[in-house]
Amino acid sequence: xxxxxxxxxxxxxxxxxxxxxxxxxxxxxxxxxxxxxxxxxxxxxxxxxxxxxxxxxxxxxxxxxxxxxxxxxxxxxxxxxxxxxxxxxxxxxxxxxxxxxxxxxxxxxx
Amino acid sequence: xxxxxxxxxxxxxxxxxxxxxxxxxxxxxxxxxxxxxxxxxxxxxxxxxxxxxxxxxxxxxxxxxxxxxxxxxxxxxxxxxxxxxxxxxxxxxxxxxxxxxxxxxxxxxxxxxxxxxxxxxxxxxxxxxxxxxxxxxxxxxxxxxxxxxxxxxxxxxxxxxxxxxxxxxxxxxxxxxxxxxxxxxxxxxxxxxxxxxxxxxxxxxxxxxxxxxxxxxxxxx
Numbered sequence: 298x299x300x301x302x303x304x305x306x307x308x309x310x311x312x313x314x315x316x317x318x319x320x321x322x323x324x325x326x327x328x329x330x331x332x333x334x335x336x337x338x339x340x341x342x343x344x345x346x347x348x349x350x351x352x353x354x355x356x357x358x359x360x361x362x363x364x365x366x367x368x369x370x371x372x373x374x375x376x377x378x379x380x381x382x383x384x385x386x387x388x389x390x391x392x393x394x395x396x397x398x399x400x401x402x403x404x405x406x407x
Numbered sequence: 408x409x410x411x412x413x414x415x416x417x418x419x420x421x422x423x424x425x426x427x428x429x430x431x432x433x434x435x436x437x438x439x440x441x442x443x444x445x446x447x448x449x450x451x452x453x454x455x456x457x458x459x460x461x462x463x464x465x466x467x468x469x470x471x472x473x474x475x476x477x478x479x480x481x482x483x484x485x486x487x488x489x490x491x492x493x494x495x496x497x498x499x500x501x502x503x504x505x506x507x508x509x510x511x512x513x514x515x516x517x518x519x520x521x522x523x524x525x526x527x528x529x530x531x532x533x534x535x536x537x538x539x540x541x542x543x544x545x546x547x548x549x550x551x552x553x554x555x556x557x558x559x560x561x562x563x564x565x566x567x568x569x570x571x572x573x574x575x576x577x578x579x580x581x582x583x584x585x586x587x588x589x590x591x592x593x594x595x596x597x598x599x600x601x602x603x604x605x606x607x608x609x610x611x612x613x614x615x616x617x618x619x620x621x622x623x624x625x626x627x628x
Contacts, residue, residue: 302462303431310452310469311442317473319498321480330481337614338478338576342447343583344609345472348602349451351587354563369560376564380571386414389571392562397557407496 368400414543414568415504415534418446421561423545424552425453428559433546440542442518444499444535447569450562468599471606478492479506483527486513490524495522503569576622579627582613 301312321330332340350373358367376393383389426436426449444447455465479501484510487497509527512518518526547612552558574580586609593601600624 298456298459298462303429303456304451306456306462306465306469307435307439307442308467310448311444312477312602313466313470314443314448314473315495315499317476317478318501319495320477321484321496324475324484324520329485335454335478336483336617338475340579340582340610340613340617341422341471341475341606342544342573343502343570343579344586344613345451345468345564345602345606346447347583347587347609348584348590349454349563350563350570352567352590352601352605353454353566355591356594360488361590369563371566372560376567377571378565381574384572386568387586389568390417390561390564393567394557394559394560401557 368397368404371400372397411478412521412534412537413448415537417561418565418569419538419541420545420548421558421565422446422449422491423542423547424549425450425457425562426542427449427549429453429456430563434525435500436541436546437539440539442541443469444474444538445469445476445502446538447566450565454562455599455602460601463604466602467603470609471603475503476501479503482506482510486510487524488520488528492524492528497527497531500528500535502531502534504534506529577618577620578613580614582609585609606620 303338308324334391354369358370359363372393375396376389379392380389422440423436426439427433430440431453436532438448443452451472452469455468480498483506484496485500505527508530509518509523510527513523525577570583574583589604589608590601590605593604595601596604
């Protein structure tokens with residue numbers, strides 16, 4: 298991607314993000330967000346992150362033998378479990394990277 | 408506020424590294440972090456730039472991920488009294504963490520009304536500084552650490568660490584699983600449209616599940 302296109306992405310992405318943050322500060326007390334919108338917006342993080350994580354982890358493993366025995370897929374599953382049990386960012390990171398390194402070192406055995 | 412700081416550091420470092428991996432120069436990568444200042448979208452867009460996705464799809468992805476700020480903005484604007492702090496500045500420093508902390512503290516009346524604006528600014532500016540410094544560290548390390556360390560995997564760990572604690576009820580899990588499965592099934596679509604369709608259908612299914620079944624809270628925790 299050219300440098301100019303990257304700047305375009307940065308400016309447009311940054312502007313849209315700022316407008317989302319500023320939206321109701323600007324509208325101030327004149328308007329409230331309709332209740333149904335709040336209910337829809339709650340599902341934006343899980344919907345988008347799910348659509349990023351699952352293909353991002355699984356697709357590269359589709360071309361390399363058994364999907365479930367792939368170190369990245371296994372390490373992602375382990376970190377999901379750890380994130381769910383601990384809700385701690387540092388522990389999730391340590392568990393994810395640690396299990397990936399371990400699984401990569403024993404990959405020929407999988 | 409302090410407990411959120413350590414959690415920001417790996418995210419910010421991965422954000423810096425992924426911007427370098429995407430082909431940005433160090434100055435651009437740092438300014439990217441200043442302009443957008445929203446971790447998940449920064450990392451997602453850097454990934455898409457690296458995959459040579461269509462610029463429009465990348466911009467759309469940033470916007471969709473950050474739509475949640477509209478919800479925070481609506482909530483905070485009713486809780487923050489008028490102050491000398493400019494509203495655009497209040498808006499710019501808004502994060503998931505400062506929103507969660509301030510709404511919690513304000514609702515329990517742990518901060519007096521006249522102190523709210525200052526409390527909000529403080530709990531947003533400190534993470535902003537930490538975020539920018541740690542992004543800078545990621546930019547520096549990103550150019551030196553060898554690929555064999557597989558630190559690019561940290562991108563997915565970031566997303567997992569952001570998403571999983573938020574899956575507190577059944578409809579939220581539906582949104583994530585449907586979004587992810589459809590994204591995977593459609594991953595061959597051109598322009599990374601699988602991500603856009605997957606997200607939109609996942610969000611819709613989560614909303615419909617909540618309307619049909621309610622929140623079913625507690626079942627997963």
